[in-house]
Amino acid sequence: MNPLLKLESVCKAFGGLKVTNNVNISVMPGEISAIIGPNGAGKTTLFNQITGNLLPDTGKVLFKGKDLVGQTPQKIVFSGIGRAFQISSLFPDESVLDNIKVACLSRMNKTKKFWRPMLKFKQATEQAYAILESLGLESQAQRFAFELAHGDQKLLDIGIALALKPELLLLDEPTAGMSPEERKVTQNLIKKLWKEFDLTLIFIEHDMDMVFDIAQIVRVLQQGTLLAEGSPEEIQNNKEVITAYLGEEL
Amino acid sequence: MKTESRFRETSLWATIMIIFGLVPVFMTSTYQMNLASHILIWILFATAFNMLWGLTGMLSFGQALYYGLGAYFVGLMVKYLGSAWFFPGMAIGLVASAIIALLIGLLLIRVGGVYFTMLTLAFAQLMYQIMFKWYNFTGGDDGVVGIMQPGIFSNPIVYYYFILGIVIASIWILKRIAYSPFGMVLRCVNQNPDRVRFLGRRVRRNQLRIYIVSSVFVALAGGLMVGVDNSIHTDMFVWTTSGEVILMTVLGGINQFFGPFVGAIALILIEDIVGAYTEYWSLIIGTIVLIMVLLFPKGLVGEFLQLKHRFLKLKKHGG
Numbered sequence: 001m002n003p004l005l006k007l008e009s010v011c012k013a014f015g016g017l018k019v020t021n022n023v024n025i026s027v028m029p030g031e032i033s034a035i036i037g038p039n040g041a042g043k044t045t046l047f048n049q050i051t052g053n054l055l056p057d058t059g060k061v062l063f064k065g066k067d068l069v070g071q072t073p074q075k076i077v078f079s080g081i082g083r084a085f086q087i088s089s090l091f092p093d094e095s096v097l098d099n100i101k102v103a104c105l106s107r108m109n110k111t112k113k114f115w116r117p118m119l120k121f122k123q124a125t126e127q128a129y130a131i132l133e134s135l136g137l138e139s140q141a142q143r144f145a146f147e148l149a150h151g152d153q154k155l156l157d158i159g160i161a162l163a164l165k166p167e168l169l170l171l172d173e174p175t176a177g178m179s180p181e182e183r184k185v186t187q188n189l190i191k192k193l194w195k196e197f198d199l200t201l202i203f204i205e206h207d208m209d210m211v212f213d214i215a216q217i218v219r220v221l222q223q224g225t226l227l228a229e230g231s232p233e234e235i236q237n238n239k240e241v242i243t244a245y246l247g248e249e250l
Numbered sequence: 251m252k253t254e255s256r257f258r259e260t261s262l263w264a265t266i267m268i269i270f271g272l273v274p275v276f277m278t279s280t281y282q283m284n285l286a287s288h289i290l291i292w293i294l295f296a297t298a299f300n301m302l303w304g305l306t307g308m309l310s311f312g313q314a315l316y317y318g319l320g321a322y323f324v325g326l327m328v329k330y331l332g333s334a335w336f337f338p339g340m341a342i343g344l345v346a347s348a349i350i351a352l353l354i355g356l357l358l359i360r361v362g363g364v365y366f367t368m369l370t371l372a373f374a375q376l377m378y379q380i381m382f383k384w385y386n387f388t389g390g391d392d393g394v395v396g397i398m399q400p401g402i403f404s405n406p407i408v409y410y411y412f413i414l415g416i417v418i419a420s421i422w423i424l425k426r427i428a429y430s431p432f433g434m435v436l437r438c439v440n441q442n443p444d445r446v447r448f449l450g451r452r453v454r455r456n457q458l459r460i461y462i463v464s465s466v467f468v469a470l471a472g473g474l475m476v477g478v479d480n481s482i483h484t485d486m487f488v489w490t491t492s493g494e495v496i497l498m499t500v501l502g503g504i505n506q507f508f509g510p511f512v513g514a515i516a517l518i519l520i521e522d523i524v525g526a527y528t529e530y531w532s533l534i535i536g537t538i539v540l541i542m543v544l545l546f547p548k549g550l551v552g553e554f555l556q557l558k559h560r561f562l563k564l565k566k567h568g569g
């Protein structure tokens with residue numbers, strides 16, 4: 001089987017700081033994997049290079065065999081890569097429903113329609129509700145996005161990404177700022193979404209319970225370098241990883 | 251629920267039509283009809299302007315450019331080619347404004363925030379200078395006077411109803427745009443442009459589209475004005491004209507579709523009433539706007555809706 005996403009010798013420096021240092025990664029279709037590493041390791045920057053926010057200095061980002069380097073985020077979205085952000089990126093003054101619905105309309109290529117009222121796009125509404133149900137947010141549909149609790153905002157952010165029907169979904173610290181109980185719920189939810197939507201999923205996470213519970217493969221980044229890669233057991237027993245990152249935690 | 255909102259929508263438009271439609275019937279002097287014409291045209295100007303600012307988050311300080319262009323195409327064509335060119339001049343003015351908005355817009359969308367605002371001002375002032383200096387062709391500071399509409403449209407009452415029809419139709423079109431998926435994308439561009447890119451949509455492309463749409467409707471307002479004042483003047487291009495629609499919008503409410511509508515009525519009536527008593531009317535208007543911004547930042551429409559919302563909530567809890 002060919003990898004869905006393949007990073008080949010990706011490098012990126014900000015000034016003198018090598019934030020991505022010759023990273024090689026192959027992600028197989030259907031895989032759920034985690035990227036871990038200390039703050040500032042370059043995890044978000046790696047996502048940014050996959051989704052087109054940032055241009056790698058050198059290297060290739062192959063998605064289904066095609067190099068994405070140089071393409072705009074808009075193009076990359078439609079080739080099948082979705083993304084939720086470390087800090088929720090929503091449309092705060094729109095309803096929860098419309099946050100998702102506008103993404104559905106974009107996928108259906110209907111955002112140029114300037115005459116028919118939003119309300120008349122029933123199919124998009126149904127799809128949006130279906131996604132809200134999957135997220136357990138349907139009771140909040142009519143509230144403004146800014147009114148939601150922090151945890152629900154993180155979910156809504158994922159919902160917007162899901163509405164675009166991605167094959168590969170990138171989640172940047174989905175449980176950041178959540179209480180331990182919320183984290184447990186979100187962990188189960190992410191696993192459910194992964195199956196329900198047939199996703200290939202990569203998440204960045206600091207909650208090691210979640211990482212070792214649901215990831216099939218764990219990759220460790222440190223100072224821009226891929227320090228280790230393997231199954232949760234392999235990573236948990238990896239001497240280098242323990243000294244560099246996991247430390248006394250285990 | 252759905253039929254109820256449709257009923258409310260229809261009665262809103264009917265009320266507007268009736269109130270403005272009755273002005274020529276009940277007026278005691280043509281001055282009142284002239285005032286109502288000004289109000290209607292500024293309503294269109296301000297509403298089109300707010301498609302940029304309130305809806306999309308692009309504060310233009312230079313929409314007077316298109317207001318002037320729309321007017322000058324009508325005025326100059328009538329001056330050089332005769333009355334028959336009044337309406338064709340209006341149409342040509344709209345097309346020309348669309349093309350100029352496209353060209354200037356391509357440059358404007360490259361910069362954001364305050365730079366966008368300053369550039370719009372610069373382009374409008376540039377056009378003002380051209381019209382001002384090109385005396386032989388434009389009449390410079392004297393403008394052009396005595397511009398007449400052809401045929402029955404030279405009758406002020408006929409022309410008033412013509413304005414009423416065009417303005418109401420334009421507002422209706424703009425409202426449909428605001429509440430369409432395209433309008434939704436514009437609101438999203440306003441609130442979170444970065445995320446819009448991750449919906450697969452181009453931010454600048456959408457900004458350019460609405461810039462053109464807004465400018466064309468502003469040009470229409472300018473073209474209509476020529477038949478009211480029967481003259482054109484370089485003041486139409488000047489920055490205070492752009493500033494006036496900003497004041498109207500702030501007064502009525504930036505985030506409400508009908509904010510500029512109400513703001514235009516309020517500002518023109520205040521100017522008219524206060525102006526009759528004192529020459530310091532601009533001081534009074536400045537004070538009113540200052541109070542509005544400080545105490546009622548949501549504007550007349552926004553604050554009214556909030557009050558209504560609170561009242562309904564109270565009633566629900568009380569009963």
Ligand SMILES: Nc1ncnc2c1ncn2[C@@H]1O[C@H](COP(=O)(O)OP(=O)(O)O)[C@@H](O)[C@H]1O
Nearest residue numbers: 014017019037038039040041042043044045046
């Ligand atoms: N646009 C940028 N310009 C300069 N430095 C940046 C930029 N983005 C990130 N960095 C730096 O790159 C490093 C990695 O950042 P980031 O990828 O956000 O880390 P992580 O997500 O692993 O915490 C940090 O030192 C950060 O300050």
Ligand SMILES: [Mg+2]
Nearest residue numbers: 043044045086
């Ligand atoms: Mg990060």
